[in-house]
Amino acid sequence: MKKNDRFLRACRREPTDVTPVWFMRQAGRYMPEYRALREKHTLLELCKNAELACEVTLQPLRLGVDAAILFADILLPLEPMGAAFEFAKGEGPVIHEPIASMAQIEKLRVIEPREGLGYVLESIRTIQRELAGKVPLIGFAGAPFTLASYLIEGGGTKQFAKTKKMMYGAPDAWHALMGKLAEVVRRYLRAQVEAGADAVQLFDSWVGQLSPDDYREYVQPHVRHILQDVMTAGVPVIHFGTGTHTLLPAMRDAGGHVLGLDWRTPLAEGWSIVGHDRAVQGNLDPTVLFAPREVAEAHAARVLAEAAGRPGHIFNLGHGILPETPVETVQAVIDFVHEKSARS
Numbered sequence: 001m002k003k004n005d006r007f008l009r010a011c012r013r014e015p016t017d018v019t020p021v022w023f024m025r026q027a028g029r030y031m032p033e034y035r036a037l038r039e040k041h042t043l044l045e046l047c048k049n050a051e052l053a054c055e056v057t058l059q060p061l062r063l064g065v066d067a068a069i070l071f072a073d074i075l076l077p078l079e080p081m082g083a084a085f086e087f088a089k090g091e092g093p094v095i096h097e098p099i100a101s102m103a104q105i106e107k108l109r110v111i112e113p114r115e116g117l118g119y120v121l122e123s124i125r126t127i128q129r130e131l132a133g134k135v136p137l138i139g140f141a142g143a144p145f146t147l148a149s150y151l152i153e154g155g156g157t158k159q160f161a162k163t164k165k166m167m168y169g170a171p172d173a174w175h176a177l178m179g180k181l182a183e184v185v186r187r188y189l190r191a192q193v194e195a196g197a198d199a200v201q202l203f204d205s206w207v208g209q210l211s212p213d214d215y216r217e218y219v220q221p222h223v224r225h226i227l228q229d230v231m232t233a234g235v236p237v238i239h240f241g242t243g244t245h246t247l248l249p250a251m252r253d254a255g256g257h258v259l260g261l262d263w264r265t266p267l268a269e270g271w272s273i274v275g276h277d278r279a280v281q282g283n284l285d286p287t288v289l290f291a292p293r294e295v296a297e298a299h300a301a302r303v304l305a306e307a308a309g310r311p312g313h314i315f316n317l318g319h320g321i322l323p324e325t326p327v328e329t330v331q332a333v334i335d336f337v338h339e340k341s342a343r344s
């Protein structure tokens, strides 16, 4: 039993005393204590050292969030699969040899997480020991489309042109790549649950680039492969993407006990699209946290009003928190959500 289980209860659509809150990327550069650690260590050092990963994971708990999220990155599985990368200063991730051919895809290894990603599982065990049941711990992985886009583009992209070129022009290579990624991610999420994660989130951050028909043809079978299995592992599974308004029915069908919504979709509308037999998470625009406190609170109030007190809403942003976000506003919104949603 967790001392604070309102996040897990909401995932199961059970009533809670107040609406649970956590923020994607809640451990990161907007926090002074994170920046202080980053002066001494690279991002990958923080990810690969269980004590440091644990320290960073726990940092945002002082703000009163109702869940911790494992400190790691969605790209970590790519390295043991055989696709080396680095986080270049000011540029984001850079894949050393972007994937462009079937020959390269054939060489990618479908790893066992215990082999190449044992350090992440060690972090989970360390964090759970340190948390001692205080709040639940969320594990996570990137979804195949989002991972494939980094592998093929060699880093971040706006157009996804190379990604779609392979998808449309070389569907055999595309499905071979997506199949390998999906199997690794399925094993990885299962291993995280076995190591002690209380819930897991699949990040398909960039899948909103696709039309519903293309999603169903090129992505959905692979996401289904992951989620239909991981949903039987005994913990809540969150299925997240951005720009997904038209994809929500297909994403819901692929799986997830909880569907992530972003701010482009009003929460009430998104929830009725995915159906009230699922929980929802979201959906404050992260840039609202740059506004004066009263404006941010007014937007948070609107999100709560959209949820209408229905059990099964987890308050979050619609995407990750931005590095320059003022901590005071994050704190104010967390407190506001707890106070405003209190059920007497």
Ligand SMILES: Cc1c2[nH]c(c1CCC(=O)O)Cc1[nH]c(c(CCC(=O)O)c1C)Cc1[nH]c(c(CCC(=O)O)c1C)Cc1[nH]c(c(C)c1CCC(=O)O)C2
Residues within 6 Å of the ligand: 023, 024, 025, 026, 027, 028, 029, 038, 043, 069, 070, 071, 072, 073, 074, 075, 087, 091, 092, 093, 140, 156, 203, 205, 319, 320
């Ligand atoms: C697409 C993606 C990535 N990583 C992630 C996603 C999916 C979520 C999303 O869409 O935002 C997920 C992620 N990355 C990180 C976490 C940690 C847990 C958390 O607090 O949420 C999580 C959940 C650490 C990180 N991963 C990264 C940082 C910033 C790192 C730093 O320099 O300290 C953090 C805290 C680096 C990273 N990692 C990635 C990029 C594009 C970048 C560079 C962009 C940036 O600098 O913000 C890939």
